[in-house]
Amino acid sequence: MLKWISLGLGLIGLAAGTGMLFGDAGDGAGVRISRHGNGAPKESTCFVDGLRDGPTLRWYADGQLRAEGLFERGEMVGEWIWYGPDGEVDLARSGLYQDGELIAEARSGASETNDGV
Secondary structure: OEEEEEOOOOEEEEEOOOOEEEOOOOOOOEEEEEEOOOOOEEEEEEEEOOEEEEEEEEEOOOOOEEEEEEEEOOEEEEEEEEEOOOOEEOOOOOEEEEOOEEEEEOOOOOOOEOOOO
16 A cells, blocks of 8 residues: 655655655655654655765654754765753754764753654
């Protein structure tokens, strides 16, 4: 069974039971959702040519948001925000990334929290 949904990226198919979203070209491009053992989403990532490339969200097994950021050609780039299990921003891991490396940590004055939305 195949269901179609729109994520603002055009139509993307959802293969029932696989936990994976995919584009219709079969070329390693599209959006994939991996899942924890309990079935909860683990990561939602765009792929181009088989590499992560685009917006990414990661969650803990209980559904709490773990991270949000961007990949470019398989590497973390730009601003990433990481959250601890309590929803507080993990300042040691959050900040600006270039070529997969943290180059500037988030400011310690940040009072951001994740309210689960």
